[in-house]
Amino acid sequence: MKHFLILLYQIFIWLPIFLTVTIFTALTVTAGCFLGGERFFSYYPGMWWSRIVCFITLCPVKVEGRENLNRNQSYIFVANHQGIYDIFLIYGYLNVPIKWMMKQSLRKIPFVGKACEMAGFIFVDNSSPKSVVKTIQDAEQKLKRGASVALFPEGSRTTTGRLGKFKKGAYQMAIDLKLPIVPVTINGSFRVMPKGFYRIRPHKMELLIHKPLSTENLNPGNVREAALQISRLIELSRTEIESGLWDEYK
Numbered sequence: 001m002k003h004f005l006i007l008l009y010q011i012f013i014w015l016p017i018f019l020t021v022t023i024f025t026a027l028t029v030t031a032g033c034f035l036g037g038e039r040f041f042s043y044y045p046g047m048w049w050s051r052i053v054c055f056i057t058l059c060p061v062k063v064e065g066r067e068n069l070n071r072n073q074s075y076i077f078v079a080n081h082q083g084i085y086d087i088f089l090i091y092g093y094l095n096v097p098i099k100w101m102m103k104q105s106l107r108k109i110p111f112v113g114k115a116c117e118m119a120g121f122i123f124v125d126n127s128s129p130k131s132v133v134k135t136i137q138d139a140e141q142k143l144k145r146g147a148s149v150a151l152f153p154e155g156s157r158t159t160t161g162r163l164g165k166f167k168k169g170a171y172q173m174a175i176d177l178k179l180p181i182v183p184v185t186i187n188g189s190f191r192v193m194p195k196g197f198y199r200i201r202p203h204k205m206e207l208l209i210h211k212p213l214s215t216e217n218l219n220p221g222n223v224r225e226a227a228l229q230i231s232r233l234i235e236l237s238r239t240e241i242e243s244g245l246w247d248e249y250k
Contacts, residue, residue, distance in 0.1 A: 050092025065209030185244030
């Protein structure tokens, strides 16, 4: 009976509110950025959209570690990827303006794709090595202008709730620009809506922001040294993220 009531709630209450708020937010972002307000409109409407989505999904959110961040500093945030609600957690509760690195296919979503483009988000193109290089260069230009970037180094959502293999792109950017990497642990979104599951299950979620990892003194002199430094950063950030996972995800 409980599951049936939740299903009715999601169809007749959650879904209409979600679609309305999403379209309104996308149009607001698109118009605001078009009129020259990218700094404000690329972040704050999306932040409130994310919080509203978590609220109407009946998912309480706990956040720890905001004191580790300086709002005047650019960061590269790397987080584990448990489910779709990871986006709402990071965008809504990090409290730091960010640019997303996102799959090219998301550009095709009506309203949302255009809003992300106007907001200056970075679409990842893996169609060729040249395209990948251009993606990284675009991200580095955003970072040089004072933005922070958030991405999931696993690349795709986990199917088990546990950590997958990390890719090196975020860490290469951090070393190139000497920007701190901030590991972020996400818990609970795998319970809410894991990969391949299309019914939302209300559950508590948690965002744990770890202390930044400095890249200031890293200066690779050759390819081998660069690879070693990237491997070390991946290991450190992965260890931090895993340390904050609930026991069931370790």
